[in-house]
Amino acid sequence: xxxxxxNSNRALTEAIAAYxxxxxxxxxxxxxxxxxxFVEIQENVRGQDTFIVQSTSYPANDHLxxxxxxxxxxxxxxxxxxxxxxxxxxxxxxxRKQGPRTPISAKLVANLITHAGADRVLTVDLHAGxxxxxxxxxxxxxxxxxxxxxxIKDRLPLDNIMVVSPDVGGxxxxxxxxxxxxxxxxxxxxxxxxxxxxEVMNIIGDVAGKSCILIDDIVDSGGTLCNAADALLxxxxxxxxxxxxxxxxxxxxxxxxxxxxxxxLVITDTILSTEAxxxxxxxxxxxxxxxxxxxxxxxxxxxxxSSLFD
Numbered sequence: 678x679x680x681x682x683x684n685s686n687r688a689l690t691e692a693i694a695a696y697x698x699x700x701x702x703x704x705x706x707x708x709x710x711x712x713x714x715f716v717e718i719q720e721n722v723r724g725q726d727t728f729i730v731q732s733t734s735y736p737a738n739d740h741l742x743x744x745x746x747x748x749x750x751x752x753x754x755x756x757x758x759x760x761x762x763x764x765x766x767x768x769x770x771x772x773r774k775q776g777p778r779t780p781i782s783a784k785l786v787a788n789l790i791t792h793a794g795a796d797r798v799l800t801v802d803l804h805a806g807x808x809x810x811x812x813x814x815x816x817x818x819x820x821x822x823x824x825x826x827x828x829i830k831d832r833l834p835l836d837n838i839m840v841v842s843p844d845v846g847g848x849x850x851x852x853x854x855x856x857x858x859x860x861x862x863x864x865x866x867x868x869x870x871x872x873x874x875x876e877v878m879n880i881i882g883d884v885a886g887k888s889c890i891l892i893d894d895i896v897d898s899g900g901t902l903c904n905a906a907d908a909l910l911x912x913x914x915x916x917x918x919x920x921x922x923x924x925x926x927x928x929x930x931x932x933x934x935x936x937x938x939x940x941x942l943v944i945t946d947t948i949l950s951t952e953a954x955x956x957x958x959x960x961x962x963x964x965x966x967x968x969x970x971x972x973x974x975x976x977x978x979x980x981x982x983s984s985l986f987d
Contacts, residue, residue, distance in 0.1 A: 683731030696970030733767030885913030
């Protein structure tokens with residue numbers, strides 16, 4: 678088995694390799710002067726079970742192209758099996774037509790990965806589970822809830838917890854986590870009554886006196902999260918935490934979170950954290966390297982991956 682690291686999140690790849698007790702395969706991914714990507718696998722991979730770990734995070738297109746070229750390099754080097762490990766699948770939000778004459782980019786990216794030569798895909802908390810069907814190769818979608826639940830149980834009093842979905846679309850995810858910690862569920866109903874007017878946020882559920890946990894898969898600008906925290910506190914919530922898998926945190930998101938009423942935002946390391954994130958007073962990172970490492974080990978040994986979540 679060989680583990681290869683792209684440039685998107687080398688720290689996570691090294692942690693996965695350490696969990697598996699393996700060195701990273703020698704691989705050079707560099708740029709020519711015009712930013713054209715060049716890949717060289719610097720050790721023999723013929724007949725090997727290979728895993729490329731690469732999140733398609735910022736800059737998404739560069740990291741995606743790196744992965745495609747690494748897949749092609751392994752295929753031409755006669756690797757026995759190539760698994761594309763995408764802790765963060767960056768195009769997952771474009772999983773349907775948003776309007777007339779718009780693309781379904783998640784399907785296009787799935788086709789690119791498949792046709793480049795990947796034999797299998799491993800990812801974490803897809804934005805929409807049905808994206809697995811976009812791939813014509815076996816696809817495993819891991820759930821970070823196992824690790825987040827462990828963190829919640831270690832740090833928060835479970836007798837006064839309310840799990841909250843920040844929008845109606847995330848109810849299934851929030852309900853699953855609430856069930857695992859035996860907590861009640863609330864929903865933030867966000868609507869804009871008229872064009873040009875601010876959004877009205879109604880809370881479905883009694884959150885008065887509760888420690889609320891907002892749960893979602895992606896935090897990007899952080900606006901929805903901060904507004905939801907404000908609405909919950911206005912309804913009498915004791916304090917508000919957020920547990921999010923993928924910390925995209927683009928633009929001024931980190932400053933927005935720092936200035937918000939969120940007591941703590943917990944994210945995983947599927948995306949490499951910036952220095953601003955690491956220094957933020959109310960953002961904490963939980964590693965899911967052991968989860969991905971265990972899934973890789975089970976794939977290599979042809980064992981069940983779904984049993985990780987039983």
